[in-house]
Amino acid sequence: MNQEKQIKDKKLPLELIVFAYFLVWIPYIALTRGLTNTPHGNMTRPLKGLEFIPVSLTLVLVFIYLFFTVSGWWKFAHHRVIFGISVPCPTKWTLLSAVGSSMLLVTVPLSYTFAGVSIPFIQLLMRGDVLLIAPIVDVVSGRKVRWYSWVALAMVAVALIITIWDRGGFFLPPLCIVAIVIYTIGYFLRLGIMTKIAKTPDPSTMKRYFVEEQMVTYLLAILVLGLLALIGQFDALLEIRWGFVEVWQSGAVWWIVPVGLFTAILAVYAAQILLDERENTFCVPIERSASILGGIAATYLLATIYGTPPPTNAELVGAVILIAAIALLSLAPRFSRPKPMSLATKG
Numbered sequence: 001m002n003q004e005k006q007i008k009d010k011k012l013p014l015e016l017i018v019f020a021y022f023l024v025w026i027p028y029i030a031l032t033r034g035l036t037n038t039p040h041g042n043m044t045r046p047l048k049g050l051e052f053i054p055v056s057l058t059l060v061l062v063f064i065y066l067f068f069t070v071s072g073w074w075k076f077a078h079h080r081v082i083f084g085i086s087v088p089c090p091t092k093w094t095l096l097s098a099v100g101s102s103m104l105l106v107t108v109p110l111s112y113t114f115a116g117v118s119i120p121f122i123q124l125l126m127r128g129d130v131l132l133i134a135p136i137v138d139v140v141s142g143r144k145v146r147w148y149s150w151v152a153l154a155m156v157a158v159a160l161i162i163t164i165w166d167r168g169g170f171f172l173p174p175l176c177i178v179a180i181v182i183y184t185i186g187y188f189l190r191l192g193i194m195t196k197i198a199k200t201p202d203p204s205t206m207k208r209y210f211v212e213e214q215m216v217t218y219l220l221a222i223l224v225l226g227l228l229a230l231i232g233q234f235d236a237l238l239e240i241r242w243g244f245v246e247v248w249q250s251g252a253v254w255w256i257v258p259v260g261l262f263t264a265i266l267a268v269y270a271a272q273i274l275l276d277e278r279e280n281t282f283c284v285p286i287e288r289s290a291s292i293l294g295g296i297a298a299t300y301l302l303a304t305i306y307g308t309p310p311p312t313n314a315e316l317v318g319a320v321i322l323i324a325a326i327a328l329l330s331l332a333p334r335f336s337r338p339k340p341m342s343l344a345t346k347g
Helices: 002-009 014-035 053-071 092-111 119-140 147-167 174-197 203-231 235-245 253-274 280-306 313-336
Strands: 079-082 085-088
Touching (some): 014 253, 053 092, 053 203, 053 235, 053 253, 085 203, 092 203, 119 147, 119 174, 119 280, 119 313, 147 280, 147 313, 174 280, 203 235, 253 280
């Protein structure tokens, strides 16, 4: 029985999960960018960044709840009996983590919609600041940061500096800057909580955290957007209101369905990477790098389909550095493990 349970709970190799994560980023980014650059369905203009987010999040909520039902992951959450029915409920920590996660849900798709801001550049900005957060969270939580994690962190930082230098600085739209700030705060909050309660070798702990967080995240994000849509006094809020009402009646909604599906898949993969028991300074760079490389690939795909600009030389140099960082993070732990003592040594 114990052997069967061990086989059942055996996790997939992290490298395989990271590769699948990278592959899913490509169609997700390409579709998101395409929806805001080219008319789809019966629309005569492209969707604006804030217009497709309400529909996208609603679809993700459906897909993620369906995944929990089919996979049986609901059982891992804490439950409370309400009116005689056992209902999955979050703890105070997973509820707070859901607040941080909801910030990411709105800012990530929004970041790919700004005109004049390339996908690789915005990814390096939003992923780079999180890389600076990772060792801080590790040090605060008392986790040891190994040498190869520091080296990989430095390599990703170099890639970020090269790209910013080539672009001539930031010079971003105000809403883009706001999105980056909200994203960073949300990630810091989420990363700190998952480190505190869920980074263990036990797969059931990861599933419990993920279910409790995600069951609230999408509901919370949709609720906040709904309140902003009701206010509707500014252009950005009117775009959100339009997204709640009009997008459902347009043919573009069928193009948003796969975006919602890919978002749900990315959420599952990201949780498995970030909740690996190793330190954040290992997990965060490898997760961030995979998403950035997915952005590079998606940029080439968009250049082929829509004729948009391909990645710059500096962005490609940054991508090469990121690939080297991923290789280091994958191989160094294997060579750094202590060798088992021989029988002669033991004697």
